[in-house]
Amino acid sequence: MAAPPQVEAELGDDTQAQLTAAVERAMAATGSGGAIAGVWVPWAGQWVSGFGANPDGSAVAADDAFKAGPVTRAMTCDVLYGLAADGVVDVADPVTNWIVGFPATPVVTLEQLCDSTSGLGSYQPKLQGRWETNPSRTWAPHELLAYGLAAGAPTGDGTYANSDAGYVMLGIALERASGSTAAELFERYVFGPLGMTASSLPGATAELGLHGTQSVITPEGAVDCANAVDLTSLSPSAGFTASGAVTTADDLGRYARALATGLRSFDGEERFAAPLPVDGGAPTWYTVDGGAYQAGTLVGQYGSVPGYQTVAFADRDTGLTVVAVLNNSRASAEAIRVLGWQLAAIASKVPAAEGETAPPSGLPWTPEQLDGDLAAVATCPIP
Numbered sequence: 001m002a003a004p005p006q007v008e009a010e011l012g013d014d015t016q017a018q019l020t021a022a023v024e025r026a027m028a029a030t031g032s033g034g035a036i037a038g039v040w041v042p043w044a045g046q047w048v049s050g051f052g053a054n055p056d057g058s059a060v061a062a063d064d065a066f067k068a069g070p071v072t073r074a075m076t077c078d079v080l081y082g083l084a085a086d087g088v089v090d091v092a093d094p095v096t097n098w099i100v101g102f103p104a105t106p107v108v109t110l111e112q113l114c115d116s117t118s119g120l121g122s123y124q125p126k127l128q129g130r131w132e133t134n135p136s137r138t139w140a141p142h143e144l145l146a147y148g149l150a151a152g153a154p155t156g157d158g159t160y161a162n163s164d165a166g167y168v169m170l171g172i173a174l175e176r177a178s179g180s181t182a183a184e185l186f187e188r189y190v191f192g193p194l195g196m197t198a199s200s201l202p203g204a205t206a207e208l209g210l211h212g213t214q215s216v217i218t219p220e221g222a223v224d225c226a227n228a229v230d231l232t233s234l235s236p237s238a239g240f241t242a243s244g245a246v247t248t249a250d251d252l253g254r255y256a257r258a259l260a261t262g263l264r265s266f267d268g269e270e271r272f273a274a275p276l277p278v279d280g281g282a283p284t285w286y287t288v289d290g291g292a293y294q295a296g297t298l299v300g301q302y303g304s305v306p307g308y309q310t311v312a313f314a315d316r317d318t319g320l321t322v323v324a325v326l327n328n329s330r331a332s333a334e335a336i337r338v339l340g341w342q343l344a345a346i347a348s349k350v351p352a353a354e355g356e357t358a359p360p361s362g363l364p365w366t367p368e369q370l371d372g373d374l375a376a377v378a379t380c381p382i383p
Contacts, residue, residue: 019343029382070305131231136205257319
């Protein structure tokens with residue numbers, strides 16, 4: 001499949017004003033001092049912009065590097081399907097083929113780890129406090145996995161439950177199956193083929209242009225929107241193949257578009273062929289499969305790690321792509337999802353450039369509806 005060609009022009013002033021207002025509103029709601037956002041509308045143009053400043057006063061630039069956070073999970077699944085296409089593994093292989101000592105029953109497959117249906121627990125809630133007090137500590141993948149197993153053993157019931165430990169386990173298994181490091185696998189199957197030259201899966205440290213922060217909590221238990229702790233130094237090893245990738249807006253936009261439209265040789269329909277509800281109350285058009293969310297015709301990922309909230313979605317039919325990062329992780333990660341979907345809703349209605357044709361706008365929400373969703377998860381006042 002080929003992605004729709006991209007018009008090489010700036011989006012119109014009115015559209016840019018709407019996109020800017022959406023980002024600034026999300027920054028206010030989350031207490032973020034900095035943000036980066038990018039929108040690519042194949043039939044109309046593109047827009048990438050940095051907002052605000054870092055804690056040290058330096059201006060945020062559109063090409064600053066930041067943590068991709070849980071978008072890394074989709075990349076880990078890319079590696080799985082790439083290795084499967086090369087005959088190194090089968091997605092139905094039990095993880096016990098490569099991880100000794102893991103319970104043999106219920107059987108947990110590589111595909112279940114990618115789909116997050118193994119029932120494994122998550123390690124972030126158990127380690128959050130330690131990360132905040134000692135962010136530069138390096139973590140071994142097996143340490144993260146141990147905390148995830150302590151939080152919840154595999155159930156085998158096949159329901160979706162977002163598990164960072166599952167993606168760490170998948171990364172460990174793929175390293176052992178291939179004889180390559182996770183960083184090498186990401187370069188081979190994700191970054192290299194897409195020309196993502198500013199992206200990597202680093203080890204202990206990373207160079208980041210956008211600084212990550214988190215609002216402090218007052219003695220009374222309230223969020224102090226005027227003060228935040230700098231968590232930029234949190235080691236990427238705390239995320240590994242669940243949330244450890246580092247990227248830029250341009251690279252992440254290129255990635256989201258490829259993921260949604262199936263540009264790689266190993267991309268196939270089977271990866272997203274059995275979508276599951278995100279939760280019991282989710283609308284029927286909001287599902288998850290293959291390490292990515294599907295929201296109407298959008299495919300992508302979002303979430304938070306200490307210091308950052310990141311979102312990346314693209315339309316599988318039109319190629320419309322949105323990415324954004326906020327540099328304060330105190331609010332629910334639903335804030336960055338709302339921002340991503342709001343940017344997509346604005347962009348979907350952009351008129352076509354001369355000689356181009358705009359596709360029908362088919363997203364099941366409007367920018368105005370999402371204003372209320374953002375207010376519902378805001379930790380700081382919205383002007």
